[in-house]
Amino acid sequence: MAVTTVYKEPAPIVDRENPLESMMSRFNIAAEILGLDESTYNVLKAPDKQVIVNIPVTMDNGQIRVFEGYRVVHNTILGPSKGGIRYDMHVHLDEVKALAAWMTWKCAVVDIPYGGAKGGIICDPTKMSAGEIERMTRGYTLALKDVFGPDRDIPAPDMGTGPREMAWLMDEFSKTTGATSPAVVTGKPLVMGGSLGRVEATGRGVMVSAIAAMKKLGMDPTKSSAAVQGFGNVGSWAAKLLCEKGVKIKGVSDISGAYWNEEGINIDEAIAYKNAHNGRLEGYTGATSMDPDELLTSAVDVLVPAAVEDVITEHNAERIQAKLIVEGANGPTSASADDIINRKGIMVVPDILANSGGVTVSYFEWVQNRLGYKWSEGMVIERAARIMNDAFEKVYATSQKYKVPMRIAAYIVAIDKVAQTYKFRGGY
Ligand SMILES: NC(=O)C1=CN([C@@H]2O[C@H](COP(=O)(O)OP(=O)(O)OC[C@H]3O[C@@H](n4cnc5c(N)ncnc54)[C@H](O)[C@@H]3O)[C@@H](O)[C@H]2O)C=CC1
Numbered sequence: 001m002a003v004t005t006v007y008k009e010p011a012p013i014v015d016r017e018n019p020l021e022s023m024m025s026r027f028n029i030a031a032e033i034l035g036l037d038e039s040t041y042n043v044l045k046a047p048d049k050q051v052i053v054n055i056p057v058t059m060d061n062g063q064i065r066v067f068e069g070y071r072v073v074h075n076t077i078l079g080p081s082k083g084g085i086r087y088d089m090h091v092h093l094d095e096v097k098a099l100a101a102w103m104t105w106k107c108a109v110v111d112i113p114y115g116g117a118k119g120g121i122i123c124d125p126t127k128m129s130a131g132e133i134e135r136m137t138r139g140y141t142l143a144l145k146d147v148f149g150p151d152r153d154i155p156a157p158d159m160g161t162g163p164r165e166m167a168w169l170m171d172e173f174s175k176t177t178g179a180t181s182p183a184v185v186t187g188k189p190l191v192m193g194g195s196l197g198r199v200e201a202t203g204r205g206v207m208v209s210a211i212a213a214m215k216k217l218g219m220d221p222t223k224s225s226a227a228v229q230g231f232g233n234v235g236s237w238a239a240k241l242l243c244e245k246g247v248k249i250k251g252v253s254d255i256s257g258a259y260w261n262e263e264g265i266n267i268d269e270a271i272a273y274k275n276a277h278n279g280r281l282e283g284y285t286g287a288t289s290m291d292p293d294e295l296l297t298s299a300v301d302v303l304v305p306a307a308v309e310d311v312i313t314e315h316n317a318e319r320i321q322a323k324l325i326v327e328g329a330n331g332p333t334s335a336s337a338d339d340i341i342n343r344k345g346i347m348v349v350p351d352i353l354a355n356s357g358g359v360t361v362s363y364f365e366w367v368q369n370r371l372g373y374k375w376s377e378g379m380v381i382e383r384a385a386r387i388m389n390d391a392f393e394k395v396y397a398t399s400q401k402y403k404v405p406m407r408i409a410a411y412i413v414a415i416d417k418v419a420q421t422y423k424f425r426g427g428y
């Protein structure tokens with residue numbers, strides 16, 4: 001008889017700060033500056049919906065494991081909720097709540113008609129077979145079939161997931177509901193309604209916002225250097241596209257370690273190496289290995305954290321040498337580091353602006369699916385860049401107007417849009 005085990009360890013990393021607290025502390029500052037009324041504040045401070053599901057999966061050895069999964073819908077006043085799904089051992093409910101709220105703010109900052117949501121499953125996909133991941137993804141979809149929907153809640157990839165998982169989700173949802181439903185999920189493979197440009201969209205948006213910020217700071221990309229933490233979808237594309245703009249990428253890292261080349265890393269070569277080595281840079285010889293903690297404080301002009309939350313903290317912020325931080329990851333800077341970074345005069349392009357290129361092209365994918373029509377890659381790139389540059393200028397102008405850092409300015413832009421929509425829609 002198959003043995004059933006509940007797969008829910010190791011415990012979340014305890015020395016990381018709580019991302020939900022970091023999100024709330026910035027929200028509180030922006031809400032106070034805006035003079036947000038108490039009822040809207042109370043509506044926005046907690047998610048609309050939090051769903052926890054148990055997903056039994058038959059593993060390849062015949063054992064049944066039960067995985068714990070989450071979907072949090074933070075808010076839907078601007079439209080159906082949107083946000084990725086994360087497969088990682090450190091997923092926990094507070095993290096998913098923070099990530100869902102960041103999606104509400106992100107969609108509002110770039111002015112696309114979505115609310116915010118996020119999902120995750122506690123699992124280590126690097127230790128599971130494709131079949132096990134498929135069965136888990138289908139189980140998660142089935143458990144959440146009443147939450148997901150093209151007009152309700154639209155998932156997408158995040159850490160540990162990509163087009164393959166989105167295809168399984170779309171297939172399972174379509175079979176369950178009896179109607180082919182490409183618009184229920186974005187980030188799908190191209191052949192089944194994925195959008196050209198979605199895979200690289202988040203990294204491209206990081207590049208677009210980095211270039212916009214460098215212009216404001218009078219920095220010449222061709223005379224600037226950068227370090228990129230995380231070499232997955234977002235980090236590797238950001239590194240490649242910044243490199244194409246002439247930025248010298250001196251350091252990169254992933255979960256296997258950090259790698260440095262004073263003359264600049266050959267990013268195409270590093271990506272090819274990673275693709276040939278199970279998605280990891282381990283053993284890469286085009287750079288020398290360095291202490292991963294030192295990457296964040298290395299002598300570069302631009303720092304791109306593109307991995308996990310809370311890596312820039314009160315413990316290392318003082319030592320950061322970069323003039324510009326462009327947040328590819330969600331929540332890489334904990335609130336405890338904000339004052340130090342601001343005092344040092346470092347410009348931060350915050351996550352809800354810098355990594356919004358992904359959800360922007362996801363929106364394009366959803367629009368194309370609903371129209372049953374495909375856009376050219378050029379159109380996707382041009383429209384996404386326009387949206388991001390407009391959002392950057394709006395946030396920059398808001399930071400000047402209120403004399404606040406770019407992060408608080410981005411929250412002000414987002415909360416203001418959501419609050420104004422509540423005023424028109426009413427309903428509470
Ligand atoms: N994929 C997307 O379209 C979007 C992703 N993001 C955010 O970007 C971040 C990265 O996501 P993806 O690139 O999609 O994930 P991914 O799974 O493709 O890559 C994650 C990368 O981070 C590395 N990593 C993990 N822990 C690390 C650590 N402690 N130190 C250094 N590197 C570490 C992994 O080895 C891998 O290279 C996440 O915060 C995610 O929420 C934000 C917007 C959209």
Ligand SMILES: O=C(O)CCC(=O)C(=O)O
Pocket residue numbers: 082083084085106154155156157158186187330355356358359360362363
């Ligand atoms: O593409 C999307 O819909 C959401 C991507 C995402 O999860 C994020 O921006 O953090």
